[in-house]
Amino acid sequence: MSDSSSAPEAIPGESREAKAAAALSSLPADMELVLKVIPLPADVNANGDIFGGWVMAQCDLAGSVIPARYAKGRMATVAVNEFVFKQPVRLGDILSFFSKLVRVGRTSITVTVEVFAERFKAQGAYVKVTQATFTYVAIDDNGRPRPIEKS
Numbered sequence: 382m383s384d385s386s387s388a389p390e391a392i393p394g395e396s397r398e399a400k401a402a403a404a405l406s407s408l409p410a411d412m413e414l415v416l417k418v419i420p421l422p423a424d425v426n427a428n429g430d431i432f433g434g435w436v437m438a439q440c441d442l443a444g445s446v447i448p449a450r451y452a453k454g455r456m457a458t459v460a461v462n463e464f465v466f467k468q469p470v471r472l473g474d475i476l477s478f479f480s481k482l483v484r485v486g487r488t489s490i491t492v493t494v495e496v497f498a499e500r501f502k503a504q505g506a507y508v509k510v511t512q513a514t515f516t517y518v519a520i521d522d523n524g525r526p527r528p529i530e531k532s
């Protein structure tokens with residue numbers, strides 16, 4: 382009969398490392414690097430992690446890079462179609478924002494944004510922290526939707 386008390390115990394340090402390794406991601410080959418940024422102490426929330434609203438603002442800016450090539454002028458964010466905080470962003474992380482075109486409509490452009498963190502003492506290893514989908518609308522001088530020129 383087996384004795385569960387004789388089973389090898391997990392070493393806490395090993396377990397943490399295994400979890401950290403499992404969270405590592407490879408960077409997306411089919412997306413464009415549109416922004417890199419490092420959060421500052423002013424961006425921290427009460428938990429000591431980075432405030433989600435700060436991350437959302439950076440994603441909105443990063444997401445606008447590809448649509449700007451289509452709008453060729455004023456545009457506005459009309460929708461955050463999806464936003465998932467997969468892992469916390471920490472002080473000292475270096476964040477890389479990747480984006481990809483999803484759809485060009487009559488007046489709107491939809492993109493996905495994926496954010497990868499290089500932890501403070503683990504540069505070169507990437508953890509996917511956030512994924513989002515945004516829709517932007519080309520607008521005229523009166524703030525009304527205007528058709529996107531097809532080139």
Ligand SMILES: CC(C)(COP(=O)(O)OP(=O)(O)OC[C@H]1O[C@@H](n2cnc3c(N)ncnc32)[C@H](O)[C@@H]1OP(=O)(O)O)[C@@H](O)C(=O)NCCC(=O)NCCS
Pocket residue numbers: 457458459460462485486487488489490516518520524525526
């Ligand atoms: C952006 C804005 C000008 C669009 O005006 P509107 O009258 O709602 O425009 P429409 O209904 O004609 O939709 C325009 C386009 O947006 C798309 N759209 C509208 N609502 C959407 C939604 N919830 N999700 C995805 N796309 C949407 C439409 O499908 C359409 O795309 P298409 O022309 O490519 O088919 C207006 O909603 C606005 O000014 N919003 C505030 C923008 C803003 O302040 N953003 C910053 C927020 S912090």
